[in-house]
Amino acid sequence: MRALYYTATMQSELRQASDPVPAEGQVLIDVSHCGICGSDMHAWHGHDERRIPLILGHEAVGIPRSGKYAGKRVAINPLHACGECRHCLSGDDHLCPGRQMMSMQLPGAYADLTVAGEGNLYPLADTLADADAALAEPLAVCVHAVEVGRKTASRPIAEERCVVLGGGAIGVLTAMVLADQGCKDLWIAEPNAQRRAVLERAVAAKAYDPFSGGPEAESADLVFDAVGMGATRKAACEMVVPGGTIVHIGLQDSADGIDTRRITLQEIHFSGTYCYTRYDFAAALKLLTRGLVKNHEWIEVRPLDQGAQSFVDIHEGKAPPKVILSMA
Amino acid sequence: MRALYYTATMQSELRQASDPVPAEGQVLIDVSHCGICGSDMHAWHGHDERRIPLILGHEAVGIPRSGKYAGKRVAINPLHACGECRHCLSGDDHLCPGRQMMSMQLPGAYADLTVAGEGNLYPLADTLADADAALAEPLAVCVHAVEVGRKTASRPIAEERCVVLGGGAIGVLTAMVLADQGCKDLWIAEPNAQRRAVLERAVAAKAYDPFSGGPEAESADLVFDAVGMGATRKAACEMVVPGGTIVHIGLQDSADGIDTRRITLQEIHFSGTYCYTRYDFAAALKLLTRGLVKNHEWIEVRPLDQGAQSFVDIHEGKAPPKVILSMA
Numbered sequence: 001m002r003a004l005y006y007t008a009t010m011q012s013e014l015r016q017a018s019d020p021v022p023a024e025g026q027v028l029i030d031v032s033h034c035g036i037c038g039s040d041m042h043a044w045h046g047h048d049e050r051r052i053p054l055i056l057g058h059e060a061v062g063i064p065r066s067g068k069y070a071g072k073r074v075a076i077n078p079l080h081a082c083g084e085c086r087h088c089l090s091g092d093d094h095l096c097p098g099r100q101m102m103s104m105q106l107p108g109a110y111a112d113l114t115v116a117g118e119g120n121l122y123p124l125a126d127t128l129a130d131a132d133a134a135l136a137e138p139l140a141v142c143v144h145a146v147e148v149g150r151k152t153a154s155r156p157i158a159e160e161r162c163v164v165l166g167g168g169a170i171g172v173l174t175a176m177v178l179a180d181q182g183c184k185d186l187w188i189a190e191p192n193a194q195r196r197a198v199l200e201r202a203v204a205a206k207a208y209d210p211f212s213g214g215p216e217a218e219s220a221d222l223v224f225d226a227v228g229m230g231a232t233r234k235a236a237c238e239m240v241v242p243g244g245t246i247v248h249i250g251l252q253d254s255a256d257g258i259d260t261r262r263i264t265l266q267e268i269h270f271s272g273t274y275c276y277t278r279y280d281f282a283a284a285l286k287l288l289t290r291g292l293v294k295n296h297e298w299i300e301v302r303p304l305d306q307g308a309q310s311f312v313d314i315h316e317g318k319a320p321p322k323v324i325l326s327m328a
Numbered sequence: 329m330r331a332l333y334y335t336a337t338m339q340s341e342l343r344q345a346s347d348p349v350p351a352e353g354q355v356l357i358d359v360s361h362c363g364i365c366g367s368d369m370h371a372w373h374g375h376d377e378r379r380i381p382l383i384l385g386h387e388a389v390g391i392p393r394s395g396k397y398a399g400k401r402v403a404i405n406p407l408h409a410c411g412e413c414r415h416c417l418s419g420d421d422h423l424c425p426g427r428q429m430m431s432m433q434l435p436g437a438y439a440d441l442t443v444a445g446e447g448n449l450y451p452l453a454d455t456l457a458d459a460d461a462a463l464a465e466p467l468a469v470c471v472h473a474v475e476v477g478r479k480t481a482s483r484p485i486a487e488e489r490c491v492v493l494g495g496g497a498i499g500v501l502t503a504m505v506l507a508d509q510g511c512k513d514l515w516i517a518e519p520n521a522q523r524r525a526v527l528e529r530a531v532a533a534k535a536y537d538p539f540s541g542g543p544e545a546e547s548a549d550l551v552f553d554a555v556g557m558g559a560t561r562k563a564a565c566e567m568v569v570p571g572g573t574i575v576h577i578g579l580q581d582s583a584d585g586i587d588t589r590r591i592t593l594q595e596i597h598f599s600g601t602y603c604y605t606r607y608d609f610a611a612a613l614k615l616l617t618r619g620l621v622k623n624h625e626w627i628e629v630r631p632l633d634q635g636a637q638s639f640v641d642i643h644e645g646k647a648p649p650k651v652i653l654s655m656a
Contacts, residue, residue, distance in 0.1 A: 087570065090482065095570040095595060148595070151480060154418065228592065242415065242423040248592050256584045264556065264576050264600035267423060267476070272592035 003111035004307040004325070005053040009046030010315070012056070012308045020107060022115040027067040029076065029116060033134040033301070034109040035059035035324040036310060038168060042251065043103070044311050050104060057325070058102040059137040060109035061130045067118045074121040075136040076109065077281045078102035083119075094144075094275040101275075110307055112327050122282060125289045131301050132288055134324050135173070139284035139292070140276035141249065142174040146181065147280065149222045149247040152269040157222075158182030163215055163239060165189045166226035167199045167207065169298075169322040170249055174224050175203045176292055187215050189235070195321070202295040215239055218266075222247065230255030242266040249273050301326050331439035332635040332653070333381040337374030338643070340384070340636045348435060350443040355395040357404065357444060361462040361629070362437040363387035363652040364638060366496060370579065371431070372639050378432060385653070386430040387465040388437035389458045395446045402449040403464040404437065405609045406430035411447075422472075422603040429603075438635055440655050450610060453617045459629050460616055462652050463501070467612035467620070468604035469577070470502040474509065475608065477550045477575040480597040485550075486510030491543055491567060493517045494554035495527045495535065497626075497650040498577060502552050503531045504620055515543050517563070523649070530623040543567055546594075550575065558583030570594040577601050629654050 003017040022028050034057040043050050058078035064070050081088050081096035088096050102108050102116065124133050146157070153160060162178045164171045167190030175188050186205040190196050196207035208214045214235075221244050223236040228250025236246045237259035248270060263270060276284070293299075299322045302310055306325075313319040331345040350356050362385040371378050386406035392398050409416050409424035416424050430436050430444065452461050474485070481488060490506045492499045495518030503516050514533040518524050524535035536542045542563075549572050551564040556578025564574045565587040576598060591598060604612070621627075627650045630638055634653075641647040 092482075092571060097570070152597070152599070154420075228588070233588065242425070243420055248588060251589060251592055254587075254589050258586050258588065259582075260556070260561065260576060260586065260600075261579060261582050262600075263598070264579055265602050267600045267602050269480070269600075270591070270598040271480070272588075272590075272595045272597075274593050274595050 001112035002304060003055050004057070004304060006044055006050070006056050007053045010044060012044060012311055014305055014308060017111065019113050020115045025117050026115045027064040027118050027121070029062040029064045029074070029114050031060055031062040031109050031111060031114050031327045032073070032130045033061045033324050033326050035134045035138065035322060036314065037138060038170065040103060041311065041314055054103070055108040055111050056103045057108035057110035059134050060114060061124070061133045062109070062114070064121060069121050069123055073124040073130060073133070075124060075133045075285055076102070076114070076116045077120040077122065077278060078116070078137060079275055080106065080117050080120060091277050091279065093278055110304065110325055122285055124285070128289045131324055131326070132293060133285070135288060135293060135322070136281060136284045138169050139173050139288060140281040141170060142177050143284050143287070144276035144280040145174055145224055145247050145249050145273040146177045148271050148273040149224065149245050152245045152271065153222055154243055155221065156182070158184065160221035161185040161215065161219060162222045162224070163187040163189065163220040164205070164224045164226055165210070165232045165236060166250060167192070167195050167321065168226060171226040172199055172202055172298055172321055174226060174249070175205045177287070179204050180287065180292060189214060192317070198298050198320070202298050210235060218242070220244060224249060226250050228252045230257035233257030234259070237262055237268070240268050243268070245269040245271065247271050247273055298322060299324060303328070329440035330632060331383050332385070332632060334372055334378070334384050335381045338372060340372060340639055342633055342636060345439065347441050348443045353445050354443045355392040355446050355449070357390040357392045357402070357442050359388055359390040359437050359439060359442050359655045360401070360458045361389045361652050361654050363462045363466065363650060364642065365466060366498065368431060369639065369642055382431070383436040383439050384431045385436035385438035387462050388442060389452070389461045390437070390442070392449060397449050397451055401452045401458060401461070403452060403461045403613060404430070404444045405448040405450065405606065406444070406465060407603055408434065408445050408448060419605050419607065421606055438632065438653055450613055452613070456617050459652055459654070460621060461613070463616060463621060463650070464609060464612045466497050467501050467505070467615060468609040469498060470505050471612050471615070472604035472608040473502055473552055473575050473577050473601040474505045476599050476601040477552065477573050480573045480599065481550055482571055483549065484510070486512065488549035489513040489543065489547060490550045490552070491515040491517065491548040492533070492552045492554055493538070493560045493564060494578060495520070495523050495649065496554060499554040500527055500530055500626055500649055502554060502577070503533045505615070507532050508615065508620060517542060520645070526626050526648070530626050538563060546570065548572060552577060554578050556580045558585035561585030562587070565590055565596070568596055571596070573597040573599065575599050575601055626650060627652060631656070
């Protein structure tokens with residue numbers, strides 16, 4: 001099969017590889033589409049430790065060759081958990097200490113074939129296109145992030161001012177989930193003017209340049225940091241209302257930026273969020289099936305053999321917020 | 329009247345002063361007892377901006393000279409709010425942007441007389457001694473902190489491992505509230521060996537030296553940081569379980585210490601807590617009335633004329649966790 005391997009910092013390469021062999025409980029899947037995620041870019045930039053060479057990609061859709069979904073189109077939940085620990089038993093598989101993620105501890109899906117646990121497959125509605133279904137995984141991240149925020153929100157999302165920091169795929173999908181839940185006072189911070197125009201056509205939000213404007217200090221009920229760097233954490237701490245919530249999704253850097261004094265005196269919740277529960281994944285597919293994503297201008301589908309170049313293009317800012325590789 | 333004034337960094341002085349004059353809605357109160365709080369020490373150390381000279385003290389009990397509680401013993405809620413903003417209307421007076429605290433924006437109660445809003449007075453049960461009632465304010469802080477933690481706790485307090493960092497009055501009272509709610513796996517970090525012995529007699533908790541032991545990494549469901557310095561935030565981030573909660577009460581310093589990467593990847597809640605709602609204050613009085621505090625070994629009542637020296641003693645570690653000044 002063909003597979004796009006991450007081979008060294010800022011390098012990847014399409015190679016011929018032998019077909020993966022499913023372990024017990026797993027099935028072999030013909031991959032149709034697989035999106036490129038910020039965390040794939042993080043790996044490609046050499047910012048975390050992964051074994052090399054490694055097939056990246058965990059936002060995948062395909063057709064299993066065996067099992068109960070054999071021959072049917074499925075979205076793959078790439079997060080594999082033990083199923084037995086406290087967290088798994090509570091429905092929080094994503095917190096399982098033994099969790100394994102495709103493209104991290106497990107091989108990914110930028111390839112003609114991949115393997116996944118049969119319990120990780122979600123059949124697609126006939127009306128949902130493969131490329132759209134490849135958004136299920138990043139959308140599940142956002143569905144879950146909004147759930148985390150909702151836990152400590154003082155009022156319904158429809159009454160809240162929500163601010164999303166970062167206009168990448170996670171930012172725009174988070175904004176779409178918030179708009180879907182009725183948010184009318186919705187802002188997205190994005191420094192790139194061209195991206196701001198695309199964002200405003202994609203979702204009913206005010207896209208603003210964080211370097212020259214945005215919501216006033218102490219005015220945002222819920223802030224979603226989809227960047228996760230010192231500067232965005234600092235901005236989040238400044239703009240959140242007393243009693244408000246900051247949901248921290250991004251992992252750009254570990255620089256300081258959190259104002260613990262304000263967090264304490266103004267009783268702010270700062271909550272991390274990572275991946276999704278299995279139900280969040282199902283909920284994301286439901287949202288996609290009923291047409292949450294109406295505007296596709298921020299998404300581009302490219303063939304697998306443009307995969308290596310796509311990483312370079314994303315790095316150089318020459319790609320839209322979401323690139324999805326097609327194995328066709 | 330006599331009043332203990334904070335006059336300069338690390339200095340205070342008992343002076344004669346003219347009686348305070350109640351504004352509209354306020355009453356004049358003969359003060360009986362008033363505790364010394366960590367935030368009074370913070371002011372005395374010159375760590376925050378307050379006008380000088382200022383009467384400190386906001387953990388007060390006394391007898392109003394007029395109004396509906398005239399002649400009756402009351403505890404004073406020192407937090408005065410506007411009563412009209414979003415936060416006040418939601419019962420979160422403590423988040424009111426116009427909040428004013430006795431001993432900060434308003435004069436305090438280390439004096440024979442003080443003034444407070446009539447709505448800030450809580451009558452005492454006959455069985456509750458004045459000195460015990462002076463614990464209502466710090467206990468309300470702890471009742472509220474536990475409420476903040478409960479919001480994002482995944483399981484009941486009775487099932488959780490709870491760790492309190494810091495064995496001062498806020499630490500010990502937080503531990504008492506947790507024990508009262510059924511916590512059986514309760515730890516308090518306190519470097520001072522003598523204090524640890526006192527703590528273990530006061531509350532059913534394991535007091536440990538944070539420099540040589542304590543709960544293992546990733547084992548605490550709820551961590552209450554009653555110190556609030558870089559080192560305790562770091563310890564909290566290390567010991568909290570995936571999906572767990574850190575409640576940040578203390579305001580010792582603003583040094584770094586928060587591990588945003590772990591908070592994100594392990595989905596940890598970091599919540600600030602400040603003061604209490606009016607109901608938390610009432611709840612604290614109920615707890616005191618039914619005998620929450622059984623052991624008084626960690627409390628010392630001293631006459632007002634030892635007030636200036638008491639600040640020095642606390643600073644030098646020569647006082648128990650709680651000193652309460654008596655105006656008698």
